[in-house]
Amino acid sequence: VLLALAAREGRGRLKGFLGAAPGVGKTFEMLVQARRRHLGGAEVVVGLAETHGRAETAAQIGELEILPRARLDYRSQALEEFDLDGALARRPQILLLDELAHSNAPGSRHPKRWMDVEELRQGGIEVWTTMNVQHLESLSDVVARITGVRVTETVPDRVLAEADAIELIDIPPAELLERMRQGRVYRKEQAERALKGFFREGNLAALRELALRRTAERVDADLSGYMRANAIAGPWPAGERVLALVGADAVAETVVRQARRIADALRASLLVLHVERPGVAGSDPGPALRLAESLGAEVETVVAADLPSAILACARARNATHLVLGRGRSIWWRRLTGRTLAAALLRQATEFSLHLVPDPALPPRPAKGDREWPAWIGWTAVLAFVGAATAVGVATDGVVPEGALGMVYLAAIVAAAVVAGPAPALLAALLSFLCWNFLFLPPRYELTIASAQDVVGVVVFSLVALLLVGTTGGLGRSVRAAQARLFSLRRLVEFSRRLGAPGTLGDLQTAVAEEAGRVTGRAACVLMPLPDGLPEAPPELVVRAARPVEAEPDEASMAAARWAFVHGRATGSGTDTLPAVGWQFRPMRTARGIVGLIGLQHAETGEIDAERSRAVTALVDQAAVAIERAQLMEERARGAARAETEALRTALLTSLGHDLRTPLTTIRGAAETLRENGERLPEATRADLLTTVVEEAARMGRFLSNILDMVRVEAGEIKPRREPVDAAEALEAATSRAEGSGTRRIRRDFPARLPEPRIDPVLLDQVLGNLLDNALKFSGPAGQVMVGAFRDGPEIVLYVEDDGPGVPPADLRRIFDPFYRATRTDRIAAGSGLGLSICQGLVAAMGGRIAAESPVRDGHGTRLTVRFPT
The missing domain is CATH 3.30.565.10 (Histidine kinase-like ATPase, C-terminal domain)
Incomplete structure (x- = not known):
């Protein structure tokens, strides 16, 4: 910060008026503000203001002093340019110099106007200037891809970065286009050409986004500089910045790649941090750091004993808003006590968004909605609950009345009903009654009841237990069903996003097979008809994707698949048609017809339950629409390729017809004239005809040579x-x-x-x-x-x-x-x-x-x- 302030000492300030395109009003706004400063007592001189014939812009100059232009002689032509020496001699407080990206006329001191601005600032003169975002050097390739026009006059990005102030002049594209049509930007003929080329609405919207984003980056840089200059602890979340944490583990490179994707999605800068702990030997994190540098990230290494504190200190100093770290293997007692790095950052990094990247080498933990507990676990849980209630009764024997112990057993029954269901809960009720009666009700250690009061208590206990078994068991089933539906819905939404993501038809078919296998827990495949089959012949179906990869229907199942495709009905295992085959096939139907089949292999666990069947039906409908859309896009791409090939073939034939027939006709005519009238023609005429033959033959040779050269270029030879x-x-x-x-x-x-x-x-x-x-x-x-x-x-x-x-x-x-x-x-x-x-x-x-x-x-x-x- 001190070096930057020292570099600016004695230099004139630079204020830039940035716009997305010509005509947004940069010069107009610069003149308006300059007149305002002039009325306030500042000495303002117009070094050069390009009004382009706009009367309203020229009127804003008003009473401002205008510096005479310098005259240059170039190839017997008198050219006018900005007078740099005159401006340095005049030395005004503020100098207005339009069009920063302008190329000076030959013979000027500097080839570019921005170099003139550098010299003016070195002379202590404050300069106000204008430029469009497409003239930034780093954006020239981007602008060329957007507009199709290569901008030749550019300004280095450092000039804009070193400016003291940047003001964005912005208007909506529709308003700018209206200005163009009214002739307020270019003359009418030039405006019509511009509207068909550079000034298309899509181009203007993209350029506007570039200008807004570049201005936002400048504001963010100013904010970071202010924070550093005033020792303000970050972050201030005015802009996005991603900090990735890498160590010497297997997940480091995965973290870097994931952080790069997050930064690209946020349009944010990426910093990769490695913290070395003193006295702790570890593997080399070099591959991950080299990967980060190759992906355009800034890399930093610090030494610290306290990892969370060092990470948070760096994140606040660099004004980061997102932290990305890996979730690798950790010691079990650290997980239990919450002493992992991720847990520490979650507690302390309250001002950051935290992203955890899993280690792909670790086996995934099954989601709750996917777990299917074996039946014996529920029955075992009954024994645990009843045993726990009995242990409580033994521990409080003599302190808690015998009747109150019934409430403890009722709690065990409720727990069994929620966790294991009604049938195990009934067993829990029976065991609770026997343990309560045998161990705690007098006479003890006998299955008898001595008093009428105890009889009433046992009857009430039994009724309440039965009521709780029914009610709580139903509630448990409802909760589990709701959880299963919620899980299915989440998975369906996630699957919809995968289908909507860009990709090929093959990627889409693979995603469908994976999701079908995940939903049903069995092997799945996607079958598609061959595109070149005859309409009247039975469809030839092929497996386009399968999970696992080796899963493939046998011949009998393929016959069932063909029947399902022709008749448009579910066929195979678990259906009314060909139920003996080992696969079930469900057609993917759209308004245009059946696009393919989803196959599900029969499992020994039985048929697909109703909940999963509904999920498969929704999956089939979504997959059908997505596959049809992908097929239409591929057909469109093939049609475009055919049209381009046909256009190229037509152009080649037209060129051959024109560029070969024309010289051949000329050569033939000259040759026939020489053959029939050669002796009667003057010597000069014969020479002209022979010259024509030679020139036209050379023309044919150049044409054929060009074709051969084009073939060599296309072949990379x-x-x-x-x-x-x-x-x-x-x-x-x-x-x-x-x-x-x-x-x-x-x-x-x-x-x-x-x-x-x-x-x-x-x-x-x-x-x-x-x-x-x-x-x-x-x-x-x-x-x-x-x-x-x-x-x-x-x-x-x-x-x-x-x-x-x-x-x-x-x-x-x-x-x-x-x-x-x-x-x-x-x-x-x-x-x-x-x-x-x-x-x-x-x-x-x-x-x-x-x-x-x-x-x-x-x-x-x-x-x-x-x-x-x-």
């Missing part, structure tokens, strides 16, 4: 030869060759010397040739093409840019698909649609990346960028 390559020389060679095949000049924008990446020069030449060929085709006869290169950190960037019609934002993600050709204009540029797809495969094989950006200026043009590590 490209093996690049890595050596240092002079990028400038490779660009010049490819550009000169492209100029030699046409009449146009290509603009160059790269220095004479560039870093030399280790790549394959032949493959690079092929990539550059395809990119230039693509740009020349789509820029038109009068269009301009520019090639350039520059260094960007640890990478070298090569790009080819045209001023053609561009690619619609919605099609940018498809531009590298095989046989894709842009159709933005009425014409389709000649080509097979394979060039860019081949480029992508070759660049990836060399360890690089390729991306497309469109439009690049004035609503048109396309830039293809290739990046290689240096």
Whole structure:
């Protein structure tokens, strides 16, 4: 904390206005607050505010001083940029500088505006700025997956982390879309394109969640810093943080994996803690700690004698909200006395959520609802209860009256009725009467009753005992039945969640077989018909899942299964149809018909009782719906794959028909003209015809070569030869060759010397040739093409840019698909649609990346960028 405060000493403050997307009102809000500070006496200067032609935003500048822009000359063009030197000389109290992610014009002191902000802050100037969440470097890949657009202007995350204040400017996506339609964000034509691409409602909702989450993480970091600076004991549960505790035991790696899943579900950070006890030798926890690091967790090791205190101290210091620890083997007396680590944390960690992870090597304890006690245990319990009542009577003999001992025996009868049921309770009543009469009623040690008072007591005792046996026995049955129903309901709900979880049809069938076996306590299987069976033929059923795995119906049972599938009725053991077979089959029926069968093997314990039968019926209904849903999803996926294959086949045939027939027709026409009129044609005409034949043959050769290259790329047969390559020389060679095949000049924008990446020069030449060929085709006869290169950190960037019609934002993600050709204009540029797809495969094989950006200026043009590590 002291180091952070010292680093900020003398630097200007940074306040950022963060938004989910353009148009949410970041610049507007920054200007509103700036005017408010100005009216309060602060010296506020507008370094640069991009109003994008919005009158209401420009009006907010009002009387604020505006810093003149600097003029830069670049390639005979006058460019205007933020005047960094003017701002440092002016040195205002607060400087407004819009669009933090902006790339400065060539010739500026810094390539990025956020670097200008760093220098301004070093000069002691407070800076207010704006940015969108998609410009954060760590989120660029996430944004690309969400929107299909690769953001090239990014800001390092540390810039946002080092800001003194972050203010989120947020509006609902529907309101932002309405602003777009009203022309309050972009011009009408540009807004229409944006609404079809980047500004889709789903994209905006996802970007909004990213902005909210990043802001919440910043608030959580500020809270943790405040707690550390003021020595406040945690946790403050303002955000989620998971602390996993690992030792040198077998459950450690399981704890790490479970903690990672919990942290991912909570969108929380994960800290893995290992506590070493001094003087105690143990196994090495290294594998679990290495696993934690590979899963992106922070790892910490401390030394302490008192494990619970050390764990809680670390959890409070790191503001953790969830503790995850393993429940492994422990000494029996520690379990009895509650001296396990889990028990200690449960007592002391009242402010945390505690998660216990069981050791998978330990045998599971059966749930209460699953236990079936043998009958002899109930009868043995009767002897224990009556024996305990007799022992009480012997111990209190002479102190407690004989008549009062009847109440002790009545308690034994009630206990027997609740635990063992009515029949054992009757035995308990008989034994209680005999023991009470023989041992305690005078005359003792004789089964006789001497006084009328004792006769009345015995009669009342017997009546009350019989009444308690009936009432309490019924109550016990009701409680057990209610517990069984509750357990079945819980298991059914849990099974429903398993069916709803993502997975394949095979996973679903396995889950159904496991649950059916668990509910009934016998072997179970799932049978499904083969999909290619004839409608009029008997169904061919196969076992798709079984528990245990080796459980499989015999031939007679399979015949019963086929009958059940055809007639839609339960068949086999325990039913009225084919009851002699060893399996019972229940059809899984939906509105579309029967999707399969659940098979249950006959058990020696008898038929399935009514309660379990109802549970199986509910399971069958749920499984039928889930399996039908999974089948429909698989059919949909197969249909989509067939449609994609058909589209690819159509594109291939169309490309073959166009790109082979056209040059063949031209060659044939030229050849026939030369054959029939060759001697009468002028020499220049004959030369032109021969040139046409050669060019069209070369065109066919390039097309066939592209197809062969695409096959090699798809098969993964490209093996690049890595050596240092002079990028400038490779660009010049490819550009000169492209100029030699046409009449146009290509603009160059790269220095004479560039870093030399280790790549394959032949493959690079092929990539550059395809990119230039693509740009020349789509820029038109009068269009301009520019090639350039520059260094960007640890990478070298090569790009080819045209001023053609561009690619619609919605099609940018498809531009590298095989046989894709842009159709933005009425014409389709000649080509097979394979060039860019081949480029992508070759660049990836060399360890690089390729991306497309469109439009690049004035609503048109396309830039293809290739990046290689240096």
